[in-house]
Structure formats: C-alpha cells, structure tokens
Amino acid sequence: MATAAVDEVFAHRLERVTDFAFDEAVAGVFDDMVSRSVPMYGEIQRMLAELAAGFATEGSNIYDLGCSTGTTLALLHQELPVRANLIGIDNSAEMLDECRSKLATRNLTGMVDLRLADLDDDIAIENASVVLLVLTLMFVRPLHRERLMRQIHAGMNENGCLLVVEKVLGDGSLFNRLFIERYYAYKRRRGYTELEIAQKREALENVLVPYRLRENRELFLNAGFREVEVFFKWYNFAGFVAVK
C-alpha cells in the first residue's frame, strides 16, 4: 500500500472502538496520520537529524526505536556526516514492511538494518552514539520504561545522546485541559472531524500513556544520563535530548 494514502481509519462510526494498533490499516496511511496528528512533525524530524549529526561517531551504531515507516532513518542517512550503522527497531511487521518500501524508493535498500523486536522485552543495544525514541516511549508499558532506559544507557558510548519525542501531560489539570483543547483544535485545522478525534482518543486511551515532562526528565536522569534538555515544546508535545 502507498504510504501517501489518506488517513480515514476513524472517519466512519465504529460499532465498537478497539485498542489502537499499528496494524496494516494504520501502517498504510501512517505518514499522512502522523504528519496531520503531530504539530511541526517535519521540523521535529529536521531537528532530530541535526542533533543526531552532532553526536554520531564513525563506526558506531545509531538506533531508531519505534522506527515506523522509516522517515527518521531516511533523513539520518542523508544528514549524517560520518559512517555509522543505522538500525531500525519496531514490533509491527506491517510498519516494517512500509519502512522497507520507503527505503527502497529512496535507493536505501540494505543501508539500514531493520529488526522486528518488542521494547517491552529486553533489547540489545551496543556501541551506540545515538538512540532515538520518537513518539514511541509513550507506547511502552510504564512498568517497562525504567528497564528500557537502563538498557539503552548501558549500550551507549560515553557522550552518546538519546533523543526522545513524547506527548506529555501538564503538571496540573488547568494547563493539561487547555493544552489538549488546543491540540484538538490543531487536529480540526488539519481536517480531522469531531468523530475521528473522539474515536481515536478512545482507541488510544489504554495504549498511549503519557508522562509529565518532569517525570520523563527524571526517568532519563535516573537511568544515568548526565544532562537532559528540552529541545522542542508545543503544548502537549515535548522533545528531549539526554547525554550519557
């Protein structure tokens, strides 16, 4: 299926809204979905590649955990000033199929090592100068996040960097509500109907578990990262850079 297809996953009233899954229906429209659902998605991707380029080292590994259709991996391949090994990990075979197709259309077949693996289980990270978790940590079960962070930290080289983009909660209910209202207004501007917004929110309820900004920061510091900074913030979205 072409990745340029329009996202209509929640456009029609569903008899029963089931938990959101990165299945074939979502994978086929994912690029449209993510670019209309994440404010400044293109600029975030550009910033990630720019930041990664500053930390990538010759011969090291660069991991994109939750790589989806490979947008970040393709950009990294283009922007990195050194020869590093690009590794994409995802637990959705359908997303990895889309990723393979996209890489093929850009003549990047064989340039990226794609692995089907679950971040809720142990994962092998080694010799890493850069690890990315873009809109993915929020899908990892909270119970497993500390262990995942410790494994990432252990597999990274000194001065390596972790780049994380997440949906975040506000500290209190006042701004939380305000920011989420602004976010739904953004989705309406991007052409999503009230029905689509409501059904997707319901589908994500048990699946996407956002932390507060400071809870994410503490998660990274507790795993051993020595410095953590916010490089992007838009209402309920935040980007973090953490250095080992």
Ligand SMILES: C[S@@+](CC[C@H](N)C(=O)[O-])C[C@H]1O[C@@H](n2cnc3c(N)ncnc32)[C@H](O)[C@@H]1O
């Ligand atoms: C919102 S998408 C990430 C978007 C992508 N990183 C980007 O920049 O466009 C979340 C991805 O994480 C993957 N994912 C969710 N839970 C996962 C898990 N436990 N292990 C591995 N991948 C997971 C999904 O299959 C999906 O491709």
